[in-house]
Amino acid sequence: MRLALRTPVFIFFSVGMPLALLIGICSFLGRDNPFVIPRVLASVLALTVMGSFWGLSMQLVSYREMGILRRFRLTPVGAGTLLASSILSNYFLTLPTIIVQFVIARWVFHMPQWGNLLGVFAMVTLGVVTFASLGLIVASITNTSQETQMINQALWLVFLFLGGATIPLGDFPGWLKHVALFVPATYLMTGLERVLVREDSVFHLGPNLLSLAGCAAVAFVISQQLFRWDPDSKAPRRAKLWAASTILPFLLIGFWETYHGGLKSLVQADRPPAAQQFQLSPEAKPQ
Numbered sequence: 272m273r274l275a276l277r278t279p280v281f282i283f284f285s286v287g288m289p290l291a292l293l294i295g296i297c298s299f300l301g302r303d304n305p306f307v308i309p310r311v312l313a314s315v316l317a318l319t320v321m322g323s324f325w326g327l328s329m330q331l332v333s334y335r336e337m338g339i340l341r342r343f344r345l346t347p348v349g350a351g352t353l354l355a356s357s358i359l360s361n362y363f364l365t366l367p368t369i370i371v372q373f374v375i376a377r378w379v380f381h382m383p384q385w386g387n388l389l390g391v392f393a394m395v396t397l398g399v400v401t402f403a404s405l406g407l408i409v410a411s412i413t414n415t416s417q418e419t420q421m422i423n424q425a426l427w428l429v430f431l432f433l434g435g436a437t438i439p440l441g442d443f444p445g446w447l448k449h450v451a452l453f454v455p456a457t458y459l460m461t462g463l464e465r466v467l468v469r470e471d472s473v474f475h476l477g478p479n480l481l482s483l484a485g486c487a488a489v490a491f492v493i494s495q496q497l498f499r500w501d502p503d504s505k506a507p508r509r510a511k512l513w514a515a516s517t518i519l520p521f522l523l524i525g526f527w528e529t530y531h532g533g534l535k536s537l538v539q540a541d542r543p544p545a546a547q548q549f550q551l552s553p554e555a556k557p558q
Contacts, residue, residue, distance in 0.1 A: 272360045275330070285326060286368050289319040293372050297380045308382040312372065313463040316391075317436040319368055320398040321456060323361050324430070325423050328406035331357065332419045335410075340500045350498040354491065358403045365399055390466030390473050393480065398459045401483040404490035405455070408514045411497035414505050430456040435464075453518075453525035458482045482524040490517045 275281045293315045300307050334340050343353060376382040409426070413419040431437055433447070434456025440448060451457045462479035465471040473480075493514065 272364055275326075275360070275364055281326065285319075285322055285364065289315055289322070289368055290371065290375070292318065293375060294379075297376065305381045305383055308376050308380050309384070309386060309467040310464065312376045312382065313460065313467045314436045315372060316369060316395065316463050316467075317398075317434065317456065317460045318431075319365065319372070320395055320459060321402050321427075321430055321434075321436075323365060323399050324402035324406040324409075325427060326406070327357060327361055327403045328409040328413075328419055328423060329416065331407065331410040332413060332416050335499065335502050336416060338502060341502070344500040350500075351495045354407055354495060354498065357407070358400055358491075361403050362396070362399045365395075369395055384470065386467035387470045387472060390471060390476060391463065393473050393476070394459065394462040394466060397480060397483045397487065398462075401455065401459075401487040401490070404487045404494065405517065407494035408490050408497075408517055411494045411499070412514045429454060433457070435460040453522060455483070455486060458524070478524055478527075485519075485524075486517060489519065493517060 275285075293312065296311050296315070297308055300311060331340070340353075373385075377385065405426075409419060409422050413422060433451050433454045435451065436456060440451055440457070440461075443451060458479045462476050462483075465476065465479075466473075497514070
């Protein structure tokens, strides 16, 4: 945590950029209609939580290249302990940014309600663990920082544009809405949206929590098995096959939601949930 706080890049991407996004979007969209702020906050929270995926993978790969992990190997600390502590420290570094975002949305832009805070806490906690675990998978199968950046950018674009954080899922064409059901970011975004906009309880977040928890467990176990201390050791080819299995929970949940679940009704909505619930007529707008 101390090393991260000394890094300007971490401060910019984990603190500065999420706050700048929230203030910029809320100033543009929520100036005359504070009822859209919960939807904007859900999107920015999703982007902040998903940032764990990018930061943790780059951090571990750079530590391995610099020989820092090799020094940890001399201590009585196993790979599981080191990876778990990395996720935990990343979680504690993310929480202050989340709290500041809530304070700005509520007291500066007059967000009309706090939402279901217990549900927000559950989604943020499980989201950070899940996307940090996915970052550990990337760090386990890549050999250089350049290779890590390429894979991160490809996956980040998928999370960014197919999860609903930037483009509302209701604006997708029909076939793309079904594809979104297999993307991890969709379950994070829809879960945050439900607890912030609709104020749903934790008991209504079954598919969201189950898919994220399953992915986190699979990703952590696999990253522990594939973890490498020495920069000279290269990832075997079978490592990428093991890494691909982390998508299995989302494949199972995605197929279930496609044919039997209720989440598809949110994804297939013609308009974003925030707009459906809080659309104001010109007469109803606050003066």
